Amino acid sequence: MIAIDNLKMQFGSEEILKGISTVFEQGKTNLIIGQSGSGKSVMLKCLIGLLKPVAGSISYHNKPTNEMNLVQQRILREEIGMLFQGGALFDSMTIEENIMFPLRMFSEQSRPKMISRVNEVLNRVNLDGVNNKFPGEISGGMQKRVSIARAIVNNPKYLFCDEPNSGLDPKTATVIDNLIQKITHENDITTIVVTHDMNSVMEIGERINFLKNGILVWKGTQEEIFKTNNQDVTDFVYSSNLFKKIRDVQNKNI
Amino acid sequence: MKYLEDIGSYFLMLRRTFSGFTKGDVLRELIFKEIDDLVMSSLGIVSFIGFFVGGVITLQTALNLTDPIIPKELVAFATRQSIILEFAPTFISIIMAGKVGSFITSSIGSMRVTEQIDALEVMGINSLNYLVFPKVIALLTYPFLIAIAMFLGIFGGLIAGVYGGFVSLDEFIRGLQEDFIPFHLVYAFVKTYVFAFILATVPAWHGYYMKGGALEVGKASTKSFVWTSVLIIFANYIITQLLLS
Numbered sequence: 001m002i003a004i005d006n007l008k009m010q011f012g013s014e015e016i017l018k019g020i021s022t023v024f025e026q027g028k029t030n031l032i033i034g035q036s037g038s039g040k041s042v043m044l045k046c047l048i049g050l051l052k053p054v055a056g057s058i059s060y061h062n063k064p065t066n067e068m069n070l071v072q073q074r075i076l077r078e079e080i081g082m083l084f085q086g087g088a089l090f091d092s093m094t095i096e097e098n099i100m101f102p103l104r105m106f107s108e109q110s111r112p113k114m115i116s117r118v119n120e121v122l123n124r125v126n127l128d129g130v131n132n133k134f135p136g137e138i139s140g141g142m143q144k145r146v147s148i149a150r151a152i153v154n155n156p157k158y159l160f161c162d163e164p165n166s167g168l169d170p171k172t173a174t175v176i177d178n179l180i181q182k183i184t185h186e187n188d189i190t191t192i193v194v195t196h197d198m199n200s201v202m203e204i205g206e207r208i209n210f211l212k213n214g215i216l217v218w219k220g221t222q223e224e225i226f227k228t229n230n231q232d233v234t235d236f237v238y239s240s241n242l243f244k245k246i247r248d249v250q251n252k253n254i
Numbered sequence: 255m256k257y258l259e260d261i262g263s264y265f266l267m268l269r270r271t272f273s274g275f276t277k278g279d280v281l282r283e284l285i286f287k288e289i290d291d292l293v294m295s296s297l298g299i300v301s302f303i304g305f306f307v308g309g310v311i312t313l314q315t316a317l318n319l320t321d322p323i324i325p326k327e328l329v330a331f332a333t334r335q336s337i338i339l340e341f342a343p344t345f346i347s348i349i350m351a352g353k354v355g356s357f358i359t360s361s362i363g364s365m366r367v368t369e370q371i372d373a374l375e376v377m378g379i380n381s382l383n384y385l386v387f388p389k390v391i392a393l394l395t396y397p398f399l400i401a402i403a404m405f406l407g408i409f410g411g412l413i414a415g416v417y418g419g420f421v422s423l424d425e426f427i428r429g430l431q432e433d434f435i436p437f438h439l440v441y442a443f444v445k446t447y448v449f450a451f452i453l454a455t456v457p458a459w460h461g462y463y464m465k466g467g468a469l470e471v472g473k474a475s476t477k478s479f480v481w482t483s484v485l486i487i488f489a490n491y492i493i494t495q496l497l498l499s
């Protein structure tokens with residue numbers, strides 16, 4: 001469980017996050033949705049400590065991060081898996097080395113053991129036989145899947161995904177969404193997924209936080225998001241023609 | 255004001271580079287890779303420039319010393335002095351600021367813009383130690399390149415002088431041995447170590463703290479080359495003042 005209280009972030013005089021409070025539950029896929037530029041990535045970076053918020057607190061299992069000592073911070077970092085919006089694969093390393101990297105850093109396993117773990121996670125993201133390629137030699141969608149593999153290889157307790165399925169075809173996107181949800185349930189971890197894809201909301205939106213211009217304007221579940229009267233949320237949900245049509249069909253049937 | 259801030263952040267960077275160490279076996283691997291990327295890969299260009307510039311120095315000296323009272327040995331003497339004192343350590347380092355320096359800036363800079371540095375930090379790795387420390391250690395082998403430049407420079411001078419018919423082999427060898435002061439070599443290699451440290455850290459700073467996208471990576475490399483060479487020239491002046499006067 002991760003709780004944030006009155007989280008504020010600004011760059012220069014520009015306020016990006018304007019006092020956000022919410023709770024991300026353990027064993028659930030927690031979504032952060034909102035338009036481009038609403039501050040989703042910035043919020044995620046504050047949560048994982050890459051950006052230092054100007055105000056507010058972040059607690060991992062009721063322990064505020066600013067009260068942790070260096071050892072506790074280090075342990076926490078080892079428990080975090082992060083998928084960056086752009087993948088952030090190390091382009092000087094092969095796919096295998098990329099995924100093995102967290103294992104090499106944090107465990108004392110033998111090389112064959114690490115390689116078999118790498119192959120296991122590669123298989124989970126539906127990628128086989130790319131071990132010795134470099135990130136520049138595989139497609140964008142494949143890079144994304146490799147980043148997910150790297151994020152989960154060390155069995156994190158907290159999984160952060162910044163747009164895990166942007167740039168993926170609908171079928172692979174669904175596979176990835178389901179994979180994230182499955183890992184979350186199986187390992188009972190706290191997962192936070194940033195997305196602006198309504199399909200993901202449909203697939204894995206167990207808890208949804210809607211961000212607009214740095215303000216948390218709505219919180220709820222998958223069922224609730226299609227029933228709410230909040231104008232900002234409905235604008236976002238029904239900005240896609242597909243969802244508009246589904247709504248219209250439903251309304252006719254009623 | 256901006257400059258003071260930059261200087262401050264440079265020294266903070268150094269402090270973080272030499273603390274929070276990455277796992278030993280990973281670090282060792284990185285150091286060997288950097289030796290390969292930074293030093294070994296420059297062997298060809300340094301040898302080429304060393305040999306031909308050495309030859310040119312000898313030619314120029316010989317062509318300008320036409321007075322018959324001046325002993326021919328002086329050609330070799332002048333070649334040796336200019337190569338050991340300035341040409342090999344300083345001139346080659348400026349070239350390396352362009353080659354190695356912009357490589358360091360652009361590789362670290364592109365890791366910055368593609369969030370690879372963030373990825374390291376999220377994993378709890380001190381990215382400065384991980385990225386910069388191996389480069390500093392790898393460049394401890396940099397004097398090896400300069401020694402090769404010295405040797406090939408003098409050899410190039412010998413070839414140009416002797417085969418160009420300006421001096422005899424005997425005269426050239428005698429000139430090389432004339433008034434040799436071993437401390438000049440000490441001076442040259444002290445300089446080289448200082449330049450090596452500048453070469454590793456100043457471009458790293460430019461890459462690490464850059465902001466923006468791919469275009470800015472290019473701009474940062476250019477800026478890094480300018481500053482690295484300025485600092486090398488400046489350090490050269492200070493060290494010469496301190497050690498030779």
Ligand SMILES: Nc1ncnc2c1ncn2[C@@H]1O[C@H](COP(=O)(O)OP(=O)(O)OP(=O)(O)O)[C@@H](O)[C@H]1O
Binds near residue numbers: 034043
């Ligand atoms: N390092 C930074 N320095 C200055 N401003 C920044 C920085 N990072 C983000 N911003 C600004 O913060 C705002 C929110 O950016 P953010 O990346 O969080 O958007 P987002 O919701 O993730 O959008 P997208 O869906 O397009 O990824 C933007 O206006 C952006 O310009």
Ligand SMILES: [Mg+2]
Binds near residue numbers: 041042
């Ligand atoms: Mg984003």
